[in-house]
Amino acid sequence: MAVSGAKPAGAADETSAAQAVQRMFDSIAPRYDLLNHLLSANIDRLWWNRTARRFRPILARPDAAILDICCGTGDMTMALLKQRPRGARPVLAADFARGMLSRGARKFGQRKPGEACAIALEADALHLPLRSASLDLIVTAFGFRNLSNYEAGLREFQRVLKPGGQLGILDFSEPGGLLGKAYAVYFRRVLPRIGRLICGKDGPYNYLPTSVDSFPPPAEMLALMRSVGYQECAWQPYTFGIAGLYTAKRPE
Numbered sequence: 001m002a003v004s005g006a007k008p009a010g011a012a013d014e015t016s017a018a019q020a021v022q023r024m025f026d027s028i029a030p031r032y033d034l035l036n037h038l039l040s041a042n043i044d045r046l047w048w049n050r051t052a053r054r055f056r057p058i059l060a061r062p063d064a065a066i067l068d069i070c071c072g073t074g075d076m077t078m079a080l081l082k083q084r085p086r087g088a089r090p091v092l093a094a095d096f097a098r099g100m101l102s103r104g105a106r107k108f109g110q111r112k113p114g115e116a117c118a119i120a121l122e123a124d125a126l127h128l129p130l131r132s133a134s135l136d137l138i139v140t141a142f143g144f145r146n147l148s149n150y151e152a153g154l155r156e157f158q159r160v161l162k163p164g165g166q167l168g169i170l171d172f173s174e175p176g177g178l179l180g181k182a183y184a185v186y187f188r189r190v191l192p193r194i195g196r197l198i199c200g201k202d203g204p205y206n207y208l209p210t211s212v213d214s215f216p217p218p219a220e221m222l223a224l225m226r227s228v229g230y231q232e233c234a235w236q237p238y239t240f241g242i243a244g245l246y247t248a249k250r251p252e
């Protein structure tokens with residue numbers, strides 16, 4: 001497989017790539033939610049909720065151990081919490097960019113007493129501070145694409161999943177056909193400009209289309225998941241394939 005992981009401009013190796021990603025998200029954290037909703041016309045909410053509904057049977061189990069990795073400002077976690085029963089075991093929400101995570105932690109802190117809650121954890125997806133075979137479900141939304149080594153990420157997720165545990169990776173994709181061409185103009189030309197205007201920075205919103213370019217297309221990503229040992233690997237396109245959900249299971 002040619003692609004190993006995200007490579008922000010100027011990053012020479014995996015360590016510097018991860019550091020650049022971390023710095024970039026810390027720098028855009030104050031504007032992240034605003035930009036996200038604006039640039040996706042709030043469709044991101046539908047994607048998070050649809051992803052959470054896909055895992056309803058696990059989320060409905062009060063004792064299920066669940067991780068939202070690369071949780072950022074916590075919106076995927078909040079969608080997962082909607083599917084959790086009152087008093088259920090807290091969802092772990094982890095990210096390595098403190099600026100992003102602290103905003104998520106504020107949202108989790110607004111849960112009412114008795115409602116399912118989340119615990120914010122500062123952690124690197126490639127080196128999770130969690131016991132092997134301890135989780136029933138790992139979900140990640142728009143984070144996996146930013147890992148400096150995709151295969152290492154899949155292996156680390158597999159390590160911490162219980163046998164039979166499930167994985168969901170929600171991320172961008174590139175739709176084909178005419179719509180794909182129109183979307184490419186928006187994604188590559190319009191979006192970086194709006195991002196730059198609101199954020200006051202050049203890098204992060206130029207990085208977004210580049211990172212989607214270097215992310216393997218569905219057939220390759222599924223092959224990578226299978227080669228790492230996952231079973232029942234599938235990809236479900238969302239909104240004409242602008243985004244999509246990869247699902248897989250650690251073998252029993």
Ligand SMILES: C[S@@+](CC[C@H](N)C(=O)[O-])C[C@H]1O[C@@H](n2cnc3c(N)ncnc32)[C@H](O)[C@@H]1O
Nearest residue numbers: 025070071072095096097100124125141143146
């Ligand atoms: C585009 S944001 C997505 C945030 C959130 N999941 C959402 O859907 O809005 C990507 C997040 O992945 C995090 N991230 C990237 N690489 C990571 C790693 N190796 N370990 C932990 N977090 C990482 C970034 O810090 C950032 O908060």
